[in-house]
Amino acid sequence: MFDLISFIPRAIMQGIPLLYGSTGETLTEKSGNLNLGIPGIMYAGAISGVVGAFFYEQSGGTSGFLYVAIPLVCSLLGSLLMGLLYCFLTVTLRANQNVTGLALTTFGVGLGNFFGGSLIKLAGAEVPAIVLSNTSRYFSATLPGADKLGWFGKLFMSYGFLAYMAVLIALAASYLLKRTRVGLHLRAVGESPTTADAAGINVSKYKYVSTCAGSVVAGLGGLYYIMDYTKGIWSSDAFGDRGWLAIALVIFTIWRPNVGVLASFLFGGLYILHMYIPSGMNLAVKELYKMAPYVVTIVVLVISSMRNKRENQPPASLGLAYFREDR
Amino acid sequence: MDNKIPAVTMRDITKRFGSTLANDKVWLDIYRGEILALLGENGSGKTTLMNMLSGIYFPDEGEIQIDGKDVVIRSPKDAFDLGVGMIHQHFKLVDVLTAAENIVLGLPGKLDLKAAAQKIREICDAYGFEVDPDQKVYDMSVSQKQTVEIVKVLYRGADILILDEPTAVLTPQEIDKLFTVLRNMRDDGKAIVIITHKMHEVEALSDRVAILRHGQFIGDMPTKKTNAQEMTNMMVGHAVTLNIDRPEPENPKPRIEVKGLTVRSMDGILKLDDVSFTAYSGEILGIAGISGCGQKELLEAIAGLQPVEAGSISYIDDNGGREELIGKDPLSIQQMGVALSFVPEDRLGMGLVGNMDIGNNMMLRSYRSGRGIFTNRKAPYKLAHQMVDFLEIATPSVETPVRRLSGGNVQKVLVGREIANAPSVLLTAYAVRGLDINSSYLIYDTINAQKMRGVAVIYVGEDLDVLLELADRILVLCGGKVSGIVPGRGAKKRDVGLMMTKLGGKSDE
Numbered sequence: 001m002f003d004l005i006s007f008i009p010r011a012i013m014q015g016i017p018l019l020y021g022s023t024g025e026t027l028t029e030k031s032g033n034l035n036l037g038i039p040g041i042m043y044a045g046a047i048s049g050v051v052g053a054f055f056y057e058q059s060g061g062t063s064g065f066l067y068v069a070i071p072l073v074c075s076l077l078g079s080l081l082m083g084l085l086y087c088f089l090t091v092t093l094r095a096n097q098n099v100t101g102l103a104l105t106t107f108g109v110g111l112g113n114f115f116g117g118s119l120i121k122l123a124g125a126e127v128p129a130i131v132l133s134n135t136s137r138y139f140s141a142t143l144p145g146a147d148k149l150g151w152f153g154k155l156f157m158s159y160g161f162l163a164y165m166a167v168l169i170a171l172a173a174s175y176l177l178k179r180t181r182v183g184l185h186l187r188a189v190g191e192s193p194t195t196a197d198a199a200g201i202n203v204s205k206y207k208y209v210s211t212c213a214g215s216v217v218a219g220l221g222g223l224y225y226i227m228d229y230t231k232g233i234w235s236s237d238a239f240g241d242r243g244w245l246a247i248a249l250v251i252f253t254i255w256r257p258n259v260g261v262l263a264s265f266l267f268g269g270l271y272i273l274h275m276y277i278p279s280g281m282n283l284a285v286k287e288l289y290k291m292a293p294y295v296v297t298i299v300v301l302v303i304s305s306m307r308n309k310r311e312n313q314p315p316a317s318l319g320l321a322y323f324r325e326d327r
Numbered sequence: 328m329d330n331k332i333p334a335v336t337m338r339d340i341t342k343r344f345g346s347t348l349a350n351d352k353v354w355l356d357i358y359r360g361e362i363l364a365l366l367g368e369n370g371s372g373k374t375t376l377m378n379m380l381s382g383i384y385f386p387d388e389g390e391i392q393i394d395g396k397d398v399v400i401r402s403p404k405d406a407f408d409l410g411v412g413m414i415h416q417h418f419k420l421v422d423v424l425t426a427a428e429n430i431v432l433g434l435p436g437k438l439d440l441k442a443a444a445q446k447i448r449e450i451c452d453a454y455g456f457e458v459d460p461d462q463k464v465y466d467m468s469v470s471q472k473q474t475v476e477i478v479k480v481l482y483r484g485a486d487i488l489i490l491d492e493p494t495a496v497l498t499p500q501e502i503d504k505l506f507t508v509l510r511n512m513r514d515d516g517k518a519i520v521i522i523t524h525k526m527h528e529v530e531a532l533s534d535r536v537a538i539l540r541h542g543q544f545i546g547d548m549p550t551k552k553t554n555a556q557e558m559t560n561m562m563v564g565h566a567v568t569l570n571i572d573r574p575e576p577e578n579p580k581p582r583i584e585v586k587g588l589t590v591r592s593m594d595g596i597l598k599l600d601d602v603s604f605t606a607y608s609g610e611i612l613g614i615a616g617i618s619g620c621g622q623k624e625l626l627e628a629i630a631g632l633q634p635v636e637a638g639s640i641s642y643i644d645d646n647g648g649r650e651e652l653i654g655k656d657p658l659s660i661q662q663m664g665v666a667l668s669f670v671p672e673d674r675l676g677m678g679l680v681g682n683m684d685i686g687n688n689m690m691l692r693s694y695r696s697g698r699g700i701f702t703n704r705k706a707p708y709k710l711a712h713q714m715v716d717f718l719e720i721a722t723p724s725v726e727t728p729v730r731r732l733s734g735g736n737v738q739k740v741l742v743g744r745e746i747a748n749a750p751s752v753l754l755t756a757y758a759v760r761g762l763d764i765n766s767s768y769l770i771y772d773t774i775n776a777q778k779m780r781g782v783a784v785i786y787v788g789e790d791l792d793v794l795l796e797l798a799d800r801i802l803v804l805c806g807g808k809v810s811g812i813v814p815g816r817g818a819k820k821r822d823v824g825l826m827m828t829k830l831g832g833k834s835d836e
Contacts, residue, residue, distance in 0.1 A: 181437065184424070184438060188432050191424070197383075198381075200403045316422065
């Protein structure tokens, strides 16, 4: 029997890092920056939080507030730096965005594993992992009453605060893009920077701010994954390929963060489907199930390009550097 | 009029791009209640000068005064604040946004599209525009987009308007409408600058002309006191004859016969509907029509680039032998002597590779002719040198990437290459799009020379006046159908214009 009540919360928890990643990437892409460094940035966001939490736990801190604030601030700073690096290379120096993004991903993953490995050494642990159970306790604290309200509590209240924040940020990003002047300007920058520039919009500023904001949001996905989903356990390559899945999710949601809320849960579900479907001892079948999110993305790409509606296309100048006096 | 204070005074404006001097100590006065035509060849620095007034570029030297006060314009926003608005040649609109969203783009304050729509309607009523605030830009015709651009600058309260080649893409009827609106705005006390190449428009519309040549200010004068010949001479720097030759076709024979040609686009839209005509050797067949009426599809179908739904295209050689072109691949059609030079809106889109130099672009046509696995590099570079000399292409060298050349020069490379192939059929579309008068005449002469050689020329043009002077016969397309074929000699602009908008050209009046 398929256990929906236990499956759905697991799917949602799998989906939250993807939601952070895709909201961040959507914000970035709307400014015309195709940031393929998102997987690396999520690693950087995670490891920065882990480093902060590790030293606070080592120092024997007791403040609940600091247990949340230190990893959070560290993570924000870590991913912000990555975002700034990306912007400096692609906006100021106008380097190729694909190359920069891919390099940033490789760099971020390596950075995570390097510092992760160093901490493991410092901690002198016997298993190759760091356990931050004190910090994780605060991050994964559920809403009060989650376990008293039966299935309702389990479905809606059994998550840490970062999960609720992910949904709020996604909805806020949607509102920003659709209804505000800043959003209108941002869309114009991504569609046609020359037009935006001629209209008096500071293109570089919009690219910098939205890309850095996007990186910070994406970095939170990494933090959530470590502090809440894995209950504070960091091990090398733990985060896996979720960053790529987040980028796929951007395409799946046709650049709409509000759609991303449900879509990320769907992706999360597809991602863990293989654990819930009895496949016997045949591991090959499990691998096939793991492909599901990517297959769905390809199907969406095919459908959205067949329908060829202009609003559903990627921002027109996505991936292109802008230089005002260029011919 | 003489003792009026100028709305804009530009003094000793200089702008360099690398080693190129785009503007050299230019003086310019712009008055309110007056339409100023800014004339000059391609690359003479008209657009650069106006871009400095609208804040896209920043002058290296010189000063700008608005209403007698010194100003510094560092960005388009500064320009708007001073009441300067520019309508660029390539529209600065975001396709996926609506008219209203485009119009309020870049303005501060809370986003209130309802209030914006209201204000847009008021502006439209005042000057006689038609704009639907909720229409998406990608659904609009070129003329509608231009209207949105004009409303956009008026919405910002601009009273100094600059229009960069506003008529290049409009039909004669749309041009009349635009001119009426511009006159309305002039009578309302706004200062208007239009940049154009077309002499008759200068004469019809402007009150004053200012002329630039090679980045230098040559002079200005009231339009009434000058004429097209004098203005052209000032622009070019020497006397130019303004008549396009039209030699009688010699011994015309059918060369291309198109029957019942029907073409559908990828999305299933009917682009050409039952088109039939014959193109003769030694003759220029002009094709007129509002842009996007199937001109591109017609040429591409002949060149073998466009799948055809129905109909036939026959190539008839000198001895009367017929060959069907449909079903052949572009390469074999090309080898039969059918050359296509299509100048798309962005000029580089088809036929040239922007990052390759002139010589290598020549080679795109000849790379198969080398011996063995090596290509013959000498011949194309020799050809490139000849072309640079003959067509007066302004380039540092033949090794310069084509992308770096100015638009007009890019076009010369493209047209020159196709002609150098010694074709028997020359298909050309928008060969002089955006070219200045001197270069245009060079191209007309080249095309005429081909015609005298006995080449069947199919010339798709956007400037009706030129078509009427150049073509032996004019085929008018309207919505993918043949609206009529008229002899070029004695054809009336008005009639052709009507045929462009209506099948057969019968008006209801």
